[in-house]
């Protein structure tokens with residue numbers, strides 16, 4: 001009987017796809033990592049193209065694994081989305097970003113950035129209680145919705161346009177702002193852009209890093225669209241002064257990129273904001 005049991009267990013495990021097994025492992029690991037405080041939020045400054053002043057930051061997660069060392073989000077976020085554990089993880093992320101923002105505001109004698117940008121997974125965004133959850137969170141931390149910009153993706157919005165528009169409107173009424181992340185890479189939401197009450201378009205870094213002539217046409221088209229719809233246009237992945245100069249020439253509004261700053265820990269970000277003596 002023992003052998004049969006082992007045999008069937010073996011069969012069950014073998015029949016699980018490699019991916020299903022990876023997801024299961026990752027789910028357990030993420031639960032453990034939250035409990036053991038292994039995740040950290042980094043902040044990548046966002047700057048005004050014209051003045052080079054820091055106007056905000058995008059929060060980006062890092063996993064400081066006790067054995068594997070630093071794990072970058074691309075190695076676990078997509079899997080976390082497939083398994084659904086992303087919702088638990090983002091609850092932790094949002095909580096941490098709120099407390100970081102609170103700390104920043106207290107240390108700086110007020111919140112004097114435009115915003116901190118938060119990546120929102122579509123799976124989480126389309127969850128029925130998403131709006132309510134965010135409201136409870138800002139109340140809990142005594143932070144203001146105006147401090148935060150929620151980054152959603154085109155392809156995410158396209159999954160359920162009606163629901164997305166409804167939620168964006170509700171959250172904007174409370175004071176949150178919105179950006180469309182990775183613009184240009186998903187399904188084109190050009191036809192929906194006029195209905196979407198977002199504030200910022202983020203040009204995907206694939207068009208900006210190692211920019212060529214085709215990329216230039218796309219970047220200029222997006223900047224024109226932004227002007228037409230009265231949206232801020234942010235270029236991601238600016239790695240050289242040449243590209244920054246180009247962005248200045250075409251009147252792109254804001255940027256992020258290694259040329260200015262890589263993502264950094266909260267205290268380093270704070271140090272950048274403090275007036276130099």
Ligand code: C2E
Pocket residue numbers: 044059060061072073074077090093119120121181182205209236237238239256257258259263
């Ligand atoms: P993303 O939202 O497009 O974030 C921008 C990515 O570009 C970040 O990678 C950032 O470090 C990188 N980057 C910024 N400037 C440059 C540059 O000049 N050159 C190059 N080569 N790269 C640059 P990161 O931190 O590895 O994050 C990767 C992706 O993981 C993010 O892409 C986002 O989709 C996801 N992610 C990161 N943090 C979170 C999070 O807290 N929640 C969710 N849902 N997703 C996250």
Ligand code: CA
Pocket residue numbers: 058119151181
């Ligand atoms: Ca983003």
Ligand code: CA
Pocket residue numbers: 181182202204205236
């Ligand atoms: Ca992006």
Ligand code: CA
Pocket residue numbers: 182
């Ligand atoms: Ca991305």
